[in-house]
Amino acid sequence: MESLAVRPIGGYFPLTLVQGKEYYPELIRLNTSRNALEYILILKGYTKVYFPYYTCEVLLEPLIRLNIPYQFYKINPNLEPILDFEVGPTECLLYTNYFGLKDAVLKQLKATIGNLIIDNAQAFFSRPLPYSDTFYSCRKFFGVPDGAYLQINTDDRLILEKDHSADRVGHLTRSIDYGIEHSYADFITNELCLKDNDIKSMSLLTQALLRGINYKECRNKRIENFKYLNDQLFLVNELELFLPEGVAAMMYPLLLLKRDIRSKLIAKKIFVPTYWPNVLKWTGYKTYEHQLARYMVCLPVDHRYSLNDMEYIVNVIKKII
Structure with missing residues (x-):
């Protein structure tokens, strides 16, 4: 009988990945x-x-x-x-x-x-x-x-x-x-x-x-971590945040105008990015966008971290400010 195989059979094992479902299979x-x-x-x-x-x-x-x-x-x-x-x-x-x-x-x-x-x-x-x-x-x-x-x-x-x-x-x-x-x-x-x-x-x-990603778990962890940070930091956060229920945010944006704490967080191995360095070149010092790019600290809330990690972040920030 003629073989119907259209791909090689045998050989070494490729990387094994979980075959689940994408979050946006229709896009x-x-x-x-x-x-x-x-x-x-x-x-x-x-x-x-x-x-x-x-x-x-x-x-x-x-x-x-x-x-x-x-x-x-x-x-x-x-x-x-x-x-x-x-x-x-x-x-x-x-x-x-x-x-x-x-x-x-x-x-x-x-x-x-x-x-x-x-x-x-x-x-x-x-x-x-x-x-x-x-x-x-x-x-x-x-x-x-x-x-x-x-x-x-x-x-x-x-x-x-x-x-x-x-x-x-x-x-x-x-x-x-x-x-x-x-x-x-x-x-x-x-x-x-x-x-x-x-x-x-x-x-x-x-x-x-x-x-291979567990999207439900990743989403829920972001919601939980974000809520914890906001509960602990909203009184000092100078960014006006309206938080709808169940939003799985990318990061927790903490704005402390005139307080450049990014380098101090990095020194404690809390790696926070700058969103976005190019804005500092595009805008004047007194513009709101310039202030955001300079002073906004974006704290990680993703699925890699637990509430214990969030507590550590909060304690470091409170000591700094």
Whole structure:
């Protein structure tokens, strides 16, 4: 009988991964969130993008590559856009769902602005609004080398090559043996490798890794840790936070104006990133966005950590301030 096999049989064992279900199996799988934005811009043909001062500069890559004009706009202390301009019929507004806490704002914007692009890179667990152009970043929430999801309000699709991620997992595998600190240089190298990449479909490796995640557990842990930090720190936090029930935020944003505590936390091995260094170059010292980039401390709340870890963070902060 002729063999029906279409793949090799036998040989060595490949990496064994749990074959579960992705969180967004119905969305378009891409390699990076900046390329998800480019995907939208290509299919929608926008002639101008209104872009927040307070966001990551990598999102400018597709605008520059496509030669699309853009204009910055400001946000208020509630992290909401100051709409002192009109979005034209061939233009669009990009809004960042900051730390995954601004779902209510998304609904308001969707009701008033037709050409809205939602950046949910910091809001993986926020389900996309119906008929909204929305993109997600996977590696900001999970241990994957790349990957993005996209919902786009059109039936048109781009024909794409499949990406490959085997050369981008070194920092992830080495961190298991050597720890995060000793693999940080590899992480930075991986981040640089993602710069100016072509739009491609998500790699099979990244997709397989995403199938092995316990999303319910990860979501619940974020909710629990965030609530603990907010209960302990809301009296000193100068950021105006409205917290809907059950929001699995990316991080806990702690704003202490005029108190630069980031370096002191890092000295205690509480590694907090700066969101975003480019904002310090884009804005003047007295602007609200500049103050956020300089003084905002984003505390980790993800599934790696317990309430004991959150208690340690709180105790360190209270000693510092």
